[in-house]
Amino acid sequence: MSDLVVVVYPDEQKAEEIRQRLFELQKEYLIRIGDAVIAVKNDKGQVKLNQLMNTTAVGAASGGLWGLLIGAIFLMPLVGAAIGAASGAVGGALTDFGINDKFMKELGEKLQPGNAALFVLVQGVTGDKVLEELRGTGGEVLKTSLDHSKEQALREALAAHPITPEAAAATAAPTS
Structure with a gap:
């Protein structure tokens, strides 16, 4: 827990x-x-x-790698990498690990400026x-x-x- x-x-x-x-x-x-x-x-x-972690960047890197590998199988590595990176970035942006971002921003509203x-x-x-x-x-x-x-x-x-x-x-x- x-x-x-x-x-x-x-x-x-x-x-x-x-x-x-x-x-x-x-x-x-x-x-x-x-x-x-x-x-x-x-x-x-x-x-x-x-x-600590930018999920969009991690998703783009991971998606780009997988897209490159899949694209290489179908003889279109650059197209595969581009599609993989784009879909990975979207997936990463929608993913939230750990503490909920919305909760942190709501609680952050209670802070004094600069704190x-x-x-x-x-x-x-x-x-x-x-x-x-x-x-x-x-x-x-x-x-x-x-x-x-x-x-x-x-x-x-x-x-x-x-x-x-x-x-x-x-x-x-x-x-x-």
């Missing part, structure tokens, strides 16, 4: 920094991410989605370790599908002061 977490940051740069940190945690097998999208509201009130919302679809997580890594990064939880206790733990971790190396050493030092 996946959980959705939406956190608002003051700008797109901070949201991207956190998204990249989550990808690093994924490489360490501490979190499994199904999708991670940044929604930004510009000064004109338009919401832009910064997605960014990080949408993360979490498929698995080692909660305590990930929360420690996100401790003090700021951000305000806008929406989650987490239960109340996990949501509260996330809010507290984001708002808490980060642990500095000096503070960690002081708490780890044995007292005599």
Whole structure:
């Protein structure tokens, strides 16, 4: 089962920094991410989605390859590639993986201009370790599908002061 977490940051740069940190945690097998999208509201009130994968481009590339192969069989590789790329692009544009785009744009309308919302679809997580890594990064939880206790733990971790190396050493030092 996946959980959705939406956190608002003051700008797109901070949201991207956190998204990249989550990808690093994924490489360490501490979190499994199904999708991670940044929604930004510009000064004109338009919401832009910064997605990981452009489904139109992926569809066009895949369709072009298959069209080229099928076209080669019928001795018309260029025509096959062109038809395959066009149909793949249309199919890719109509495909929506992960978090629903319409939902993200509707929620993005609630943002203040310049703010960014990080949408993360979490498929698995080692909660305590990930929360420690996100401790003090700021951000305000806008929406989650987490239960109340996990949501509260996330809010507290984001708002808490980060642990500095000096503070960690002081708490780890044995007292005599």
